[in-house]
Structure formats: C-alpha cells, structure tokens
Amino acid sequence: MLDVLITRGYLVTMTGPGTGVMENGAIGFKGNQIVVVGKAPEVEREYKAHRFIDATNKAVLPGFIDAHIHTGIAIMRGLAQDVDHWMQKGLWPFAAGMTKESVLSGSLVNIIEGVKAGTTTFCDYNANMREIVKNHLLVGTRARVADEINEMPEKVSKQEVGELYPLDPAVGQAKLNESVKLIEEWHGQEGGRITCIFGPQGPDMLSRELLLEVQQLAEKYDSMIHMHVAQGDREIDQMVKRYGKRSIQYLEDLNCLNERLLAVHLTEATKEETQLLARRKAAMVLCSGSIGIIDGIVPPMAEFLEMSNRGALGSDQAPGNNCNNMFNEMKFTAILNKCRVRDPKVFPAWQVLRLATIDGARAIGLGDEVGSLEKGKKADIIMVDLTNPNLVPTISQPVRNLIPNLVYAARGNEVETVIIDGRFIVEDGKLNTVDEKEAALTALAKAAEMAEGAKENVLAQRPTLLRLTEEGYY
Numbered sequence: 001m002l003d004v005l006i007t008r009g010y011l012v013t014m015t016g017p018g019t020g021v022m023e024n025g026a027i028g029f030k031g032n033q034i035v036v037v038g039k040a041p042e043v044e045r046e047y048k049a050h051r052f053i054d055a056t057n058k059a060v061l062p063g064f065i066d067a068h069i070h071t072g073i074a075i076m077r078g079l080a081q082d083v084d085h086w087m088q089k090g091l092w093p094f095a096a097g098m099t100k101e102s103v104l105s106g107s108l109v110n111i112i113e114g115v116k117a118g119t120t121t122f123c124d125y126n127a128n129m130r131e132i133v134k135n136h137l138l139v140g141t142r143a144r145v146a147d148e149i150n151e152m153p154e155k156v157s158k159q160e161v162g163e164l165y166p167l168d169p170a171v172g173q174a175k176l177n178e179s180v181k182l183i184e185e186w187h188g189q190e191g192g193r194i195t196c197i198f199g200p201q202g203p204d205m206l207s208r209e210l211l212l213e214v215q216q217l218a219e220k221y222d223s224m225i226h227m228h229v230a231q232g233d234r235e236i237d238q239m240v241k242r243y244g245k246r247s248i249q250y251l252e253d254l255n256c257l258n259e260r261l262l263a264v265h266l267t268e269a270t271k272e273e274t275q276l277l278a279r280r281k282a283a284m285v286l287c288s289g290s291i292g293i294i295d296g297i298v299p300p301m302a303e304f305l306e307m308s309n310r311g312a313l314g315s316d317q318a319p320g321n322n323c324n325n326m327f328n329e330m331k332f333t334a335i336l337n338k339c340r341v342r343d344p345k346v347f348p349a350w351q352v353l354r355l356a357t358i359d360g361a362r363a364i365g366l367g368d369e370v371g372s373l374e375k376g377k378k379a380d381i382i383m384v385d386l387t388n389p390n391l392v393p394t395i396s397q398p399v400r401n402l403i404p405n406l407v408y409a410a411r412g413n414e415v416e417t418v419i420i421d422g423r424f425i426v427e428d429g430k431l432n433t434v435d436e437k438e439a440a441l442t443a444l445a446k447a448a449e450m451a452e453g454a455k456e457n458v459l460a461q462r463p464t465l466l467r468l469t470e471e472g473y474y
C-alpha cells in the first residue's frame, strides 16, 4: 500500500539524457521514498494508495535545487542594486544594522518564498547557520547548509574600496569552530534531510593557513566545500595584492580544486581558469539573476559545461537579485546566455531545467537522493498547474511545448503542491507548516529596526541612494 499516488499527469522525471517526460504518468511514494514511477494505467492497476491525487493538466517534477542562497541577508532585499561595488558600497552600510532577530526573520520569509516556487533543496550559506538551520526545520525544507568562514574583522563595513582587508586569525578560528559545531550537531539530522558542509566565504576572505585547515577538516568529515570563487573584480584585486596571483591559480597551487569544491559565481574567471576548475572535477554554481543585477556579467557556465556536467543554479541573495525563485533563475540563465553569444540555440529549455534539478543535485553531492523522479529516491516532488493562463496551451502532438513553457513562461506561482521527504509542505498553493502572514509581518518590523540601526552608516556611505530617494526616484 502506497501512502500517496499522484497519477494521470505529465511526469517530468529528469531521467535519461533529457528531461524524461512521461505523459499520463504516475508516481507513488511511501514514507519519504519513491516506490514506483510508470504509466498511469499500469501503476493504478498494480498499486493501492491511502491518498490518490488526480494530476490531470498538471506537471509533476522533482523539486528544484537552489545550489547557492544566503537566506540570512534577505532582510536587506531591494537595498543594494543599481550600484557599483555591490558588497562594499551597496550591502555593507545596511549590514551594520542587522541583528540576530532581523537575520532570522528575513531568512524565514526567504525560505517560504523559495519553497512556494518549488525549491525543495536549499544550499543555504550564511553566518549564524546554527540558528538559521532551525528555519529549515520550521518550514520542512531539505537543506545542505554551510556556516560562512572568514577572517574579516567586525569593522569591515568601514573599509574603503580597493584597500586590502585586514584578516584577523582570532575571528577565523572562532568561525571555524562554529562550522565544526554546526556539522557535529546538525549533519544528518531530520532523517538526513539536513546535511552540513564547510563554507569558506572566498579565497580573499581568509588566510592561506585557515583555508588549508578547512580543506583538512573537509577530508576528515568527508564534506564538500561551498565557496565563492572569482566572484568579482574586488576579489581578484585582493588576491593579486595579497598573493600576487588570481583566485583559481591560487586554489590550484593549494590543491583545493577537486571534487569537494562547489565553486560559486566564477564571475571574473577566464575560459582557461573555468576549464581548469572543470577538469579538476569541481562543481560550478551559476547565479544568473544575482550576477546580472550586481555585476552586469554573464558568468562562464557555457565554458564550464563544455568540460563537465557538474553545473548547478543558485538564486544567491535578495539584496541584489532580488528574488529567490528557480523559475526566475532558469529563465534568466537561458536568456542571458543566448544574448551573450547572440545565439538562440544555446542553453535550451531542457538543459537549464537539468541544471535546476538533476545536474544541480549531482553538483551539490545529493544526486543519489534527489533531483529526479526515480524509484528509491526521496519523495521531493512538486506539481505545477498547467491551466494557469500563462501556461496554456500544453501541446503533445506532433511536438511538446511543456518544457519551454515551464522554463520561459512559468513564474513560480503556478506551483500548487510541494512535497519534501514525503511530507506535504505546500498544498493548493498554501504553506502548511508556518503562518506565512505572521512571518512576513515579523520581518517587516525587524527590517524597520535594521534600517534604523544602519541609518548613520547609510547617511555617510550611500549619498547617491539618499539623493535619489529624496528626489523620488526610488
């Protein structure tokens, strides 16, 4: 007896070389595990279920993998775009006003935003992760979390652009200890739904010694390393000033380019650097919306995919993306890459859907558990209502338009049901686990406090934004 049988829908299994579409398909699960995937008539004949869901006119997909997200800075949504030097000039003046409460309330709303748009696995990468991880428990999401490790002193928000940051080994050691505690306390919790990896913030933000220590610990715990790499001209400038070489050569010389590395952005990486990373079997995360808005750059995922299938997508952050929705990421990834090389054939819909599901799952090291609809995998399943006006019509003969519609036309609000680890987290578009309205109202109140706390810094450091606000542009 199955717990749930979802049948007569368009199954997008993400098996095989493409998207593995099966019309009139059925999927059944028991507990947190998928038991059967097949054609509806046969599965309905062979299996009984406690709950039967008719998925006529619905697409049934594996939940999306957001391979890079900082939910802890979502409280600053909308405060750091249309600016150069995004981190120093955009983000840091506001970051000074954040408190533990504002971080946590923003994170909770951010996770709700993602899950309602079909994200089931979050690679959440932030400071204070031992607290933030509890939000994933509240919402019921699958999370692969990392606590950011850096050696940046507290007063870094006063740093001038171009100045070499001071690194403080005491800060680094404290943050490394936090990471180890996170792993010891949380890795494998909730029946394996929560996993923990290491998260050095970037090769420029911690010393060589500390990075090597992280690498050793990653071997000891058999963990991946989630890290920003070549994430902007700021990082390259710091690396050249401090070590006389660019980020990827530096990591190559330290033997840090390997299958443990989940390298994020590569905004400033050359083709040669990107392909060296691919040859060394590291994974790459592309954050198209974020890097488009904060840098005006299309990172070299095309070059990476020439050599590797370990590519993933991430929504990065809300202060400068400004949304955390994998439909948005898929669409931006396709459009920006087509525009970059003036060729509509590159980054076809089926390929970006793979990046957001099965390929992303493999890149983050969870390919055996999630990312496709297959017997034995975890029941992380979403259902998309194809009768939404923007998804009409669905055509099956002589060709299918389902995958292009999902990638180019869907917006996320068409996600009707989200199942994670066999549990119904979203039903009829409503979140079952957390009071969404209350979470939003709490975040609004905390954001006002954050803005008040950051006021002095913002007055001193964001004169252009102040003027544009006063003159009614923003």
Ligand SMILES: [Zn+2]
Pocket: 068, 070, 228, 264, 316
């Ligand atoms: Zn990031």
